Amino acid sequence: MAKRRVRVGIIGLGHNGAAHLRAHLESGGSEIVAICDRNRDAVEKMGEECRTARRYTDDSFFEDPDMEAVSIHTGDADHKQPFLKAIRAGKHVLVEKPLANSEEDIHEMVAAAEHAATGVKIQVGYILRFNPVFEEIRRMVVTGLLGRIYYMEGDYVHNLLYQAGKTDPVTGRNWYLEQEIPLVGGGSHPLDLLRWISGKEVKRVWGYSNHEAFPAMKHDDCQVCLFQFEDGTIAKVASLYAPRRDVPPYYNLRVYATNGTVERDTVACATSEADVHPEFKPVTAERTQGHPYLREIVDWLEAIVNDRPPRTSLWDGANSTMATLAAVRALRERKEVEVPIFRDPSSASHA
Numbered sequence: 529m530a531k532r533r534v535r536v537g538i539i540g541l542g543h544n545g546a547a548h549l550r551a552h553l554e555s556g557g558s559e560i561v562a563i564c565d566r567n568r569d570a571v572e573k574m575g576e577e578c579r580t581a582r583r584y585t586d587d588s589f590f591e592d593p594d595m596e597a598v599s600i601h602t603g604d605a606d607h608k609q610p611f612l613k614a615i616r617a618g619k620h621v622l623v624e625k626p627l628a629n630s631e632e633d634i635h636e637m638v639a640a641a642e643h644a645a646t647g648v649k650i651q652v653g654y655i656l657r658f659n660p661v662f663e664e665i666r667r668m669v670v671t672g673l674l675g676r677i678y679y680m681e682g683d684y685v686h687n688l689l690y691q692a693g694k695t696d697p698v699t700g701r702n703w704y705l706e707q708e709i710p711l712v713g714g715g716s717h718p719l720d721l722l723r724w725i726s727g728k729e730v731k732r733v734w735g736y737s738n739h740e741a742f743p744a745m746k747h748d749d750c751q752v753c754l755f756q757f758e759d760g761t762i763a764k765v766a767s768l769y770a771p772r773r774d775v776p777p778y779y780n781l782r783v784y785a786t787n788g789t790v791e792r793d794t795v796a797c798a799t800s801e802a803d804v805h806p807e808f809k810p811v812t813a814e815r816t817q818g819h820p821y822l823r824e825i826v827d828w829l830e831a832i833v834n835d836r837p838p839r840t841s842l843w844d845g846a847n848s849t850m851a852t853l854a855a856v857r858a859l860r861e862r863k864e865v866e867v868p869i870f871r872d873p874s875s876a877s878h879a
């Protein structure tokens with residue numbers, strides 16, 4: 529665990545921000561010095577769980593004298609402003625996925641990060657990277673055991689119909705119904721997983737979508753896209769927000785490579801028994817249900833304390849979100865589109 533406690537402030541104290549706050553309290557690696565939400569009730573409620581934190585309902589939060597790191601958990605389209613304020617104040621940042629909800633916002637955030645103070649650590653909340661089963665599958669790829677990847681699949685299939693019943697007490701609106709884009713908010717999780725496992729960048733994308741299962745959402749609730757990576761590898765990502773079933777989200781990870789295959793998230797195997805490499809084996813790592821927030825937070829805190837890149841850097845987050853936003857443009861324009869790629873100046877983030 530971290531050698532010293534990082535002094536953290538958390539902004540956005542809804543479902544996700546509250547879960548992060550509780551994981552921080554569990555981690556022992558941070559001290560929550562400040563909390564902020566525009567909803568005073570949310571601040572008071574979380575303040576009861578974390579009595580040491582100063583409480584804010586506006587941007588004076590960013591001027592807190594003691595805060596060295598900011599964790600951002602506002603809605604998908606509201607990440608940019610707190611991100612820019614935190615970066616300009618020289619704070620370390622953890623920002624939830626998707627990095628932003630528009631291509632323009634991502635360009636602006638990356639440009640700001642390029643001028644951030646030296647040593648600032650930025651983590652983007654692509655949490656599947658902290659699921660042990662996916663870590664083990666990636667290890668099999670990185671060691672060369674599976675050979676060269678040529679096709680991958682990953683889905684975000686999650687019944688989110690319950691989101692329709694929510695109303696933000698401050699705005700009287702429901703950002704989920706109005707702003708959430710399934711391929712970006714949900715689909716960028718498996719897309720990030722495919723980028724992380726393969727170490728490849730997306731070059732172009734196209735796809736189809738429809739709007740049958742969740743009519744209350746503004747955006748199409750079923751979005752399916754084909755991504756071509758720089759080396760010619762192909763991937764399919766589907767995002768479905770209203771499957772009529774009640775099980776945790778499932779990612780349908782499949783990886784097809786020249787020496788082996790990963791299917792049903794759990795099995796890597798050679799093409800025939802005769803071919804089986806002595807190291808080929810079923811993936812045994814635990815498949816975390818829910819969100820491994822604690823592991824993600826500890827990675828960020830240790831990156832800060834030990835001055836090393838976090839597992840999901842700003843550039844990783846930008847590329848994963850941007851590929852899905854470009855996909856949405858492809859859906860809208862009904863044509864294949866090129867995906868802008870951000871290159872990490874330190875190129876040390878594929879940890």
Ligand SMILES: NC(=O)c1ccc[n+]([C@@H]2O[C@H](COP(=O)([O-])OP(=O)(O)OC[C@H]3O[C@@H](n4cnc5c(N)ncnc54)[C@H](O)[C@@H]3O)[C@@H](O)[C@H]2O)c1
Nearest residue numbers: 540541542543544545565566567601602603604624653655
């Ligand atoms: N990584 C994951 O697996 C994961 C899981 C769930 C949610 N998320 C992400 O976390 C974010 C938050 O989701 P949620 O479900 O908690 O939403 P939510 O609506 O429950 O909470 C958002 C909170 O932010 C507050 N807020 C919004 N704008 C603000 C501002 N400018 N200043 C201060 N407070 C502000 C709102 O009052 C609200 O309390 C989203 O981006 C979502 O996609 C990520």
